Amino acid sequence: xxxxxxxxxLGVLIFLSHVFNELFDKTKxxxxxxxxxxxxxxxxxxxxxxxxxxxxxxxxxxxxTLIVILFExxxxxxxxxxxxxxxxxxxxxxxxxxxxVVLTSYLSRWLLSLDVLSSVFIGAIVxxxxxxxxxxMVKQLKMGEKSTSVLILESALSDVLCLVVxxxxxxxxxxxxxxxxxxxxxxxxxxxxxxxxGLLSAFVWSALIRRIRSIKNSMFTTLAFVFVLYGLVELMxxxxxxxxxxxxxxxxxIELFESSPKFKKxxxxxxxxxxxNEKDFFAxxxxxxxxxxxxxxxxxxxxxxxxxxxxxxxxxLLIILFRIPGTVFLSGKNISxxxxxxxxxxxxxxxxxxxxxxxxxQRGLAHGDIILDLGYSIVLFSIIIxxxxxxxxxxxxxxxxxxxxxxxxxxxxxxEPLP
Numbered sequence: 450x451x452x453x454x455x456x457x458x459l460g461v462l463i464f465l466s467h468v469f470n471e472l473f474d475k476t477k478x479x480x481x482x483x484x485x486x487x488x489x490x491x492x493x494x495x496x497x498x499x500x501x502x503x504x505x506x507x508x509x510x511x512x513x514t515l516i517v518i519l520f521e522x523x524x525x526x527x528x529x530x531x532x533x534x535x536x537x538x539x540x541x542x543x544x545x546x547x548x549x550v551v552l553t554s555y556l557s558r559w560l561l562s563l564d565v566l567s568s569v570f571i572g573a574i575v576x577x578x579x580x581x582x583x584x585x586m587v588k589q590l591k592m593g594e595k596s597t598s599v600l601i602l603e604s605a606l607s608d609v610l611c612l613v614v615x616x617x618x619x620x621x622x623x624x625x626x627x628x629x630x631x632x633x634x635x636x637x638x639x640x641x642x643x644x645x646x647g648l649l650s651a652f653v654w655s656a657l658i659r660r661i662r663s664i665k666n667s668m669f670t671t672l673a674f675v676f677v678l679y680g681l682v683e684l685m686x687x688x689x690x691x692x693x694x695x696x697x698x699x700x701x702x703i704e705l706f707e708s709s710p711k712f713k714k715x716x717x718x719x720x721x722x723x724x725x726n727e728k729d730f731f732a733x734x735x736x737x738x739x740x741x742x743x744x745x746x747x748x749x750x751x752x753x754x755x756x757x758x759x760x761x762x763x764x765x766l767l768i769i770l771f772r773i774p775g776t777v778f779l780s781g782k783n784i785s786x787x788x789x790x791x792x793x794x795x796x797x798x799x800x801x802x803x804x805x806x807x808x809x810x811q812r813g814l815a816h817g818d819i820i821l822d823l824g825y826s827i828v829l830f831s832i833i834i835x836x837x838x839x840x841x842x843x844x845x846x847x848x849x850x851x852x853x854x855x856x857x858x859x860x861x862x863x864x865e866p867l868p
Contacts (some may be wrong), residue, residue: 454772457743460647460739460740462487462744462825463737464681465483466740469479473589477840477843478836479586479840480585480589480740482832482836484577484744484747485743485829485832486540486747488745489747489748489749491744492750493751493752495787498677508740508751508804509797511745511800512572513689514643514738514739514800514830516675516676516690517675517735517738518585518738519690519693519694520675520694520731521712521732522694522697522700523601523693523695523696524698524700524728525866526597526698526721527702527843530594531598531698533595534595534598534599534602535602537599538603540607541599541780543608544577544578545577545607546573546577546607546610546611548775549572549575549576549768549771551572551763553571556760556763557571557764560756560763561760561819561823563820564617564751564815564816566624566820569813569819570809571824573614573615573618574615574806575612575764575804575827575828576607576611576799577603578600578603578607578795578802579608579612579799579800579801580601581769581799582799582835583601583604583744584601587600587601587795590839590843592788593784593785593788594786595784596789596791599792599866605690605691608688609636609640609643611801612639612688612801616805617635623812623814632793633760638687639687641790642687643688643689643690644692646685647691647694647695647696648676648696650674651698651700654696654700655703660851668726669763675693678693679692679693684777706855713719717765726845746803750829751822752820753818757822757826758822758830760826761830762826764827764845765827766834768796769796769834769835770830772796773794776793776819778854780812790842791839794834794835794839795839796831796835797831797836798832802824802827802828803824803828807821815861
């Protein structure tokens with residue numbers, strides 16, 4: 450593709466993304482879906498751009514996008530809301546993961562004749578929700594503090610779950626055996642140690658940030674530190690995404706610690722969080738990165754066997770169907786009916802399954818081509834179906850009024866609709 454046309458397209462995409470954001474208020478169509486469709490049109494449909502065009506830069510770009518989105522969203526979360534949401538988020542993550550693994554492994558084994566380990570592997574890598582897809586959609590919908598916190602935390606926790614279990618199963622496919630103890634051990638370390646490292650790094654940076662600001666052209670320095678943190682944590686065999694999210698949450702709420710006498714006794718140095726200019730800057734970076742990310746995802750999708758894509762479509766429908774009752778009971782109190790309904794369909798897949806689905810084929814394992822196509826089909830249909838349902842639920846709040854959530858009392862619900 451001519452480099453001049455590429456540059457023009459990059460500029461046009463930013464303008465289109467702004468237009469799509471404005472259209473959302475009227476149409477309720479998430480820009481995530483429209484950008485994905487643009488990527489599909491210029492990628493697999495027309496063949497104007499192919500995934501090979503990006504080379505190794507593609508995987509680097511997707512990782513950077515995930516880091517920036519997790520960091521910025523963490524900085525925007527309220528610590529008090531997180532305390533209220535963490536229990537619901539953890540339960541929702543585990544429930545959604547288990548249901549997805551069971552459904553996906555059964556259907557892929559029954560309809561596509563995959564072996565047991567390969568089937569469970571597919572279920573594990575699509576068992577979560579994508580931070581890179583959920584966070585932009587939630588922010589566009591302007592959902593309440595608790596529902597936003599639950600969905601963001603669920604996406605971050607499930608990313609770790611999918612990565613740890615998925616990679617362990619991949620090793621099991623290679624060796625022919627899977628150790629449950631090893632999986633649980635890796636999962637525990639990935640969560641706890643990553644959180645500790647993220648929090649410690651945030652305290653260190655909060656003490657340095659005022660001095661850093663005195664340096665010329667220092668606005669990007671915090672993001673540079675975040676990249677280093679992510680890389681070092683990943684090199685330790687832990688989850689960099691959780692560390693980055695923890696880092697952002699603490700720095701975004703550092704003023705709560707500064708007002709504590711106990712905190713001041715332990716930490717004698719002056720701490721500082723983000724100012725308004727820095728928050729605006731991070732938001733702009735996220736806007737640019739996610740615009741190109743979703744187009745890149747569309748370009749990267751591959752259309753394989755119709756039978757495989759039909760299976761992927763069925764799997765996504767069943768995942769959402771089985772998620773609805775669990776979300777109703779596990780999402781907690783003080784969430785309105787419209788928000789609870791949107792939470793029940795918010796299960797888009799993204800970066801993690803797209804990356805992990807390609808690994809069996811790269812390693813030359815059996816059924817690698819089927820796993821790749823099925824993984825991509827689930828990513829595609831989950832984003833399209835989730836976006837479509839969000840549009841329907843946002844434009845037709847009366848549909849929600851007719852839903853009686855059994856087990857949820859009126860005192861537990863807020864009746865105000867979505868903005």
